[in-house]
Amino acid sequence: MAKEAWVDQDVCISCGLCVDNIPEAFRFADNGKAECYDSGGASEEEIQNNAIDVCPVSCIHWR
Ligand code: SF4
Structure with missing residues (x-):
């Protein structure tokens, strides 16, 4: 099964970078x-x- 990314929303600061970079x-x-x-x-x-490595608070992870 492919890896799945998830956002730790308790940590996300809503900067928009991941959404802007990969809206798909x-x-x-x-x-x-x-x-x-x-x-x-x-x-x-x-x-x-373009998401995990650039998230300013490193809150995107693989499950
Ligand atoms: S890049 Fe990180 S902090 Fe910014 S919106 Fe995405 S998950 Fe949230």
């Missing part, structure tokens, strides 16, 4: 925090490089 996988939830709604929307490499 990340969006803002109703609570204003980011969520990964479709890990399959982008490659693992893209999620790693």
Whole structure:
């Protein structure tokens, strides 16, 4: 099974970087925090490089 990314919303500061970089996988939830709604929307490499590695508070993880 492919890896799935998830956002620790207790830590997310809603900066928007992951949502701007990969809207195919990340969006803002109703609570204003980011969520990964479709890990399959982008490659693992893209999620790693353009979301996980650039999140300013390092709150995006693989399950
Ligand atoms: S990059 Fe990190 S802090 Fe910014 S919105 Fe995404 S999960 Fe939240």
